[in-house]
Amino acid sequence: MIHPTAIVDAKAEIASEVEIGPYSIIKGDVIIGSGTVIGSHVVIEPYVSIGPDCQIFQYAAIGAVPQSLKFEGEKTYVKIGRGTIIREFATIHRGTGFGGGLTEIGEECFVMAYAHIAHDCKIGRKVVLANNATLGGHILIGDHATVGGLVAIHQFVRIGDYAFIGGASAMVKDVPPYVIAAGPRIKLHGLNIVGLKRHGFSENTISLLKKTYRIVFRIGLTLNEAIERIRAEVDQIPEVVNFINFITSSQRGITR
DSSP states (O other): OBOTTOEEOTTOEEOTTOEEOTTOEEOSSEEEOTTOEEOTTOEEOSSEEEOTTOEEOTTOEEEEOOSOTTOOSOOOEEEEOTTOEEOTTOEEEOOOGGGTSEEEEOTTOEEOTTOEEOTTOEEOTTOEEOTTOEEOTTOEEOTTOEEOTTOEEOTTOEEOTTOEEOTTOEEOSBBOTTEEEETTTTEEEEEOHHHHHHTTOOHHHHHHHHHHHHHHHTSOOOHHHHHHHHHHHSOOOHHHHHHHHHHHTOSSOBOO
């Protein structure tokens, strides 16, 4: 299942039923899980672990050293979860010693063409990064989030679960879970109602999230006042608690 023109280091751990296409280069200290398909001209650098049943398309580059002036050649890693798809020319860089040492992509993610995931990013499960989405270092993205094409995300920004980021947006602050945000200087545009319904959220849950969103962003309260009011007036279901905890733990500030 390995094309004769591919170069595979003897120290790479290749599971059964892995396909490696023409002219791809798999270096040492790489682990590739069963059923994964590697296209042509892919480069996978050392210290990369790829789960089973992934698809990596032609010209993707995974595990290059980070683009950081602080990086001093330390052993750091990339981990890619089961069933993730990585399309053409996507780039994923290793972590840094000062940033935790690991760049991680969860299970069943979809990384589209030309997307870039920089050092020490943590991507949740079933996340979609559309074409040319560009992530700076140390970014955290929650489960089921979607990032549109041509989006630029500043380092250390967080995106919450089930959030939707519209295309051609520039992000410099955190975006809470369950919302839509878009714009050249990104702004919130309400809850991600369509996405929440597609993922099976109940009408009651959506209604409580609407009320929570309104208290935080629509009636002119300070953040502390809004949190107190939510805790007093809104049922503390897990989604509401997640929303509050995300906002109160923000270090970069919240997109408004």
